[in-house]
Amino acid sequence: MSDQPPIIQEATANKKFSCPSCGGEAQWNPAKKLLVCPFCGATSPAQAELNAAGEEQIVEHDLVAALRGIPDSARGWQAARTSVKCQSCQAISVFDAARVGQRCDFCGSSALVPYEEIKEAFRPESLLPMKISENQVRDSIRQWYGSRWFAPNKLKHAALTDTVKGLYIPYWTFDAQVNAEWTAESGYYYYETEFYTDANGKEQSRQVQKVRWVPSAGTLNHFFDDELVPASRGVQPDMLRKIEPFPTTKELVPYNAGFLSGWVVERYQIDLVAAAKTSRDQMDRKMYALCAAQVPGDTHRDLQVEDDYSGQTFKHILVPIWLLTYDYSTTNYQVVINGYTGVISGKYPKSWVKILFAVLAGLAAAGIIALMTAHR
Numbered sequence: 001m002s003d004q005p006p007i008i009q010e011a012t013a014n015k016k017f018s019c020p021s022c023g024g025e026a027q028w029n030p031a032k033k034l035l036v037c038p039f040c041g042a043t044s045p046a047q048a049e050l051n052a053a054g055e056e057q058i059v060e061h062d063l064v065a066a067l068r069g070i071p072d073s074a075r076g077w078q079a080a081r082t083s084v085k086c087q088s089c090q091a092i093s094v095f096d097a098a099r100v101g102q103r104c105d106f107c108g109s110s111a112l113v114p115y116e117e118i119k120e121a122f123r124p125e126s127l128l129p130m131k132i133s134e135n136q137v138r139d140s141i142r143q144w145y146g147s148r149w150f151a152p153n154k155l156k157h158a159a160l161t162d163t164v165k166g167l168y169i170p171y172w173t174f175d176a177q178v179n180a181e182w183t184a185e186s187g188y189y190y191y192e193t194e195f196y197t198d199a200n201g202k203e204q205s206r207q208v209q210k211v212r213w214v215p216s217a218g219t220l221n222h223f224f225d226d227e228l229v230p231a232s233r234g235v236q237p238d239m240l241r242k243i244e245p246f247p248t249t250k251e252l253v254p255y256n257a258g259f260l261s262g263w264v265v266e267r268y269q270i271d272l273v274a275a276a277k278t279s280r281d282q283m284d285r286k287m288y289a290l291c292a293a294q295v296p297g298d299t300h301r302d303l304q305v306e307d308d309y310s311g312q313t314f315k316h317i318l319v320p321i322w323l324l325t326y327d328y329s330t331t332n333y334q335v336v337i338n339g340y341t342g343v344i345s346g347k348y349p350k351s352w353v354k355i356l357f358a359v360l361a362g363l364a365a366a367g368i369i370a371l372m373t374a375h376r
Contacts (some may be wrong), residue, residue, distance in 0.1 A: 025082055058196040083267060087111035091234030092267040104166045105264050106234030107332060108325050122272075122316050126252040127259055130166060130320035131340045137164055137322040140337060140344055150350040150358075154327075163326060166339065168260060168318040169240075170268035172275040173248055176224045178192040180287050183304050186297030187218040220291050224283055226315075229275040231268035235323065235336055242345035243338040246319045251340070255318075261338065265318065272314065280309075 004261040044141045086094045088109035103110050141164065145151060194208045229239045253259075270278075282305060291305050320339025325332065328349045335346030 051077065063246065067272065082114075084112040084114055086234070087113060090235055090269070091232070092269060093234075094265045094267050095263075104234075104240065106266070106323065106325060107165060108163070108327070122145045122268075124170070124255045124318045125169065125315050126254055127318040128246055128248065128252055128320060128340050128354075129259060130168075130263075132320075132337065132342045134164065134322070136342065137166075137337050140342060141324060141335060144344050144346065145348070148348055150354050151348050152354075164322055164324045166263060166320065166322050167234075168263055168265045168320055169235060170266055170270075170318075171246070171248075171317050171319055172229045172231055172268075172270070172272060172279070173226040173315045173317060174224065174229065174276065174279040174283075175226065175311070175313045176282060176283060176309050178222050178224065178287055179308045179310070180220045180222070180291055181217070181306045182291040182294070183215070183217045183302075185213045185302050186295055187213050187299040188209040189298045199220070202211070214297075216296055218291070218294055220287070220294055222287065222290060224286075227279050227282060229270070229278050229282075231270040231275060231316075232266055233269045234266050234320065236334060239334060239336045239345045239347070243321070243336055243341075243343045246338065246340060248317060248319075252317060260318075268316065272316075276314065283309075283367040330341045 026037045029036045083092055083094050085250065086104040086107060086109055088111050089103060089104060089107040091106040091114075093105060104112060180356045188211065190210050190212060191207045192210055193205050195203060195205050198204050228244060228246065228248070230237060232240065287307055288303070288305050292303055295303065322337040322339055324335040324337075324346070327333075331349065333347050333349065335344065336347075
C-alpha cells in the first residue's frame with residue numbers, strides 16, 4: 001500500500017470565457033460551480049468534466065456556448081446611437097445620436113450618465129412594429145383613469161397624458177420541445193356511513209368522504225413556442241405581464257435600424273443566461289400543471305415530473321410600449337400600454353376619502369339588510 005498522499009483533481013479552465021453580460025473575463029468558481037464575472041457579478045452555468053488525459057476541464061452548457069458563438073457582426077444597432085444609464089431606476093436607454101437625453105423616459109429622473117459598454121449588446125433579430133398611435137394612447141389613458149373610481153378627482157383632470165412616451169423594450173423568447181414522464185398517486189372519492197351520538201344522546205348517521213389511493217403514471221409531450229421573458233429594468237415586471245401577450249409568433253418583422261429612428265430603445269440588462277433560467281423555471285411550472293391536469297381520479301398527491309428538453313432555441317426581440325410615468329404626492333407611478341394590442345395596465349393613487357365613504361356605505365347597506373331581516 002503506497003504511503004504517498006492521494007492526488008487531488010482540481011478544476012481549472014483551459015481557456016478564457018467572456019462574461020455573457022458585460023464581456024469581461026469570467027472565472028471558474030469551484031465553490032459555486034459556476035463561471036463568475038469579477039466585473040459585474042454575472043454567473044454562467046458550466047460543469048467540470050474529465051478530458052482524455054483524466055484532467056478536469058470546464059465545459060459550458062449549450063446555451064452559453066451558443067451565446068459565445070454569436071459573432072461581433074451580430075452586435076450593435078447598425079446606426080449611430082447614444083446610450084445613457086439612469087442612476088435612479090437603472091434603465092439603459094439608447095436613442096439617436098443627435099438627441100440630448102435630459103430625463104429618463106422610464107422614471108423621469110434627471111440623473112442620467114453616459115453608458116459605455118465593454119462589448120456591444122447583441123443586435124435584436126426581430127421586432128414588433130408600433131401599431132397603436134399616440135392619439136389612441138391618450139384616449140385610452142383618459143378612459144382608464146375615468147374608470148378608476150378610487151382615484152383622486154384632481155388626478156383625472158390633470159394633463160398626465162402630456163408625459164406619455166413611446167418606447168421599444170427588450171425581450172428574450174425561447175422555444176423548446178419537452179417530453180415529460182410523470183408518476184403520482186390518484187385519489188378516488190367514496191363514501192361510508194358513519195354513526196355517532198348527538199348532543200341529545202340520540203344515534204345519528206352521516207356520510208363521510210374517504211379517498212382510495214392507487215398509483216398512476218403517464219407521459220406528456222408539449223412544444224413551447226416563444227416563451228416570453230422580459231429583459232427590461234425600466235418597466236415593472238408585474239405590469240408587463242398584465243399587458244402581455246405580444247403576438248411574437250406571427251407578427252414579428254426582421255430587425256431594421258429604420259424602425260427605431262426617432263424612438264428610444266431600452267438595452268437589455270437581463271442577459272441571455274439569466275433569461276434562459278427564468279424561461280426554464282416558467283416551462284417547468286407549466287409542465288407540472290399540464291401533468292397534474294392529466295392525472296386521473298378526483299384528486300392526486302406525490303406528483304413527480306421528469307422533463308426532457310430538446311430543440312431549444314432563443315431570439316432577442318424588441319416590442320413596443322407606451323409609458324406614462326408621473327409623481328403624485330411623494331410616490332412614482334407607471335401606466336403601461338401594449339404598443340401593438342392597446343392593452344393597458346397601471347398603478348394609481350387612491351383617495352382615502354372615497355375609500356372611507358365606500359366603507360361607510362357598505363356598513364350602512366349591511367345594517368339596513370340586517371334590520372329588514374329582523375322585522376320579517
